[in-house]
Amino acid sequence: MRGIRTFCVAARHLSFRLAAEELFVSASAVSHQIKSLEQELQVPLFERNGRSISLTVAGELLFEEANHAVSRIDDAFQQLRGEYRHxxxxxxxxxxxxxxxxxxxxxxxxxxxxxxxxxxxxxxxxxxxxxxxxxxxxxxxxxxxxxxxxxxxxPLRLVPACSPGFRDSLNLVGWHLAKAVPMVVHSSRPNAWKMWSDNSGIRVPQTSNYIRLDSMTAVTRAAEQGLGAALVSLPMARSWFDSGRLVRLFDYELVTPDxxxxxxxxxxxxxxxxxxxxxxxxxxxxxxx
Known part of the structure; x- marks a missing residue:
């Protein structure tokens, strides 16, 4: 089949060089495959006149029959690739x-x-x-x-969250925290709490107890475990609120530039x-x- 396909391409172009370019092989490889096919058939398929080639009568007969068959095989392969390939x-x-x-x-x-x-x-x-x-x-x-x-x-939205037990332990006075509380901080967003406070108008007391974590998964898990108040991302943490594992400390959401x-x-x-x-x-x- 390789020899037949190479022959059909060379016969279509009447050029070993152009056939080689289409098949991504060398011109000598094309010439070798066609010579092997001619030896197997024991009949010349091309007349070689210096740099030009032409089909012999046997070559014209083979091209007429083989080119149609190769085209049908190619069509079948393309159909199979389209239907079954992953x-x-x-x-x-x-x-x-x-x-x-x-x-x-x-x-x-x-x-x-x-x-x-x-x-x-x-x-x-x-x-x-x-x-x-x-x-x-x-x-x-x-x-x-x-x-x-x-x-x-x-956009990435951040909302203050904590465990239900942690919220129950806090001394909330109106819209403010009356005392310092542990804060869980994403290490890539060290100023997120300040941004949230500045935009919400809700004062967040200074605290000496920061827990810095390098992934939002870890930040959310720390809040769930009652380690402190955390700014968790929405909409990703929605299921945590729906299940009751987390509760909102305040409703205001910080819409970040990200x-x-x-x-x-x-x-x-x-x-x-x-x-x-x-x-x-x-x-x-x-x-x-």
Whole structure:
């Protein structure tokens, strides 16, 4: 079959060089395969006149019959690839978004597109970057990343939260905390409590007891365990409030300048599987905008 296919391409171009370019092999490889085919058939298929070639009568007969057969085989292969092949997508999602929002709804996508394999990477949640190993990323950015295709999903919102038992132990006076309390702080957002206080108008007392953690998952878990009051992210922490594991300390939400974006290289937008994931993400998470 390799010799027949090579012969058909060379016969179509009447050039070993152009056949080699189409087949991504060397011209000598094309010449060798055709010579092997001629030896097997024991009949010349090309007239070689210096740098030019032409089909012999036997070559014309073989090309007329074989080219049609090769085309039908190629069509069958393309149909099988389209119907049965599994596309693959590598998706980088920051850990808390992955565990609380993306993965719990991923069965909806896989039900719609069972032929697309999803590989999720929960990489560094701090840095604003689109990992080079990912086809697609859903990550936080202060501004849309330059040079990439980026569609805004929703802003990062922070709300004060704690465990029910911790809230019951506090001395709340009106809209203020009457005494210092332990504060859980995300290490990448050391000034978040001050921003929340300045924007809400609710005074947060000074405290010497800060617990600094480097992931939003750890921050939320610390609040659930009653270690202190924490600014947790919405909408990711919604299920924690719905289940009663967390309660709001105050209702005011700080809308940060950071937004989650669906990001990929611009040429990736031509891939059907990327288009499918983008459309599903935009539709599924639009309610959080």
């Amino acid at each position: 596309a693959s997508l590598r998706v980088s999602v920051q850990p808390f978004l992955a565990s609380e929002l993306f993965v719990p709804r991923l069965n909806e996508f896989t039900a719609l597109y069972p032929h697309i394999d999803i590989h999720i990477e929960t990489s560094n949640e701090v840095s604003e970057r689109h990992p080079v190993t990912a086809d697609v990323s859903i990550r936080l950015f202060r501004t849309p990343p330059s040079g990439l295709a980026a569609e805004r999903l929703f 937004n989650y974006y669906f990001v990929c290289e611009k040429d990736q937008l031509q891939r059907p599987e990327v288009i499918a994931l983008r459309d599903w993400v935009m539709q599924s998470f639009a309610v959080n905008r």
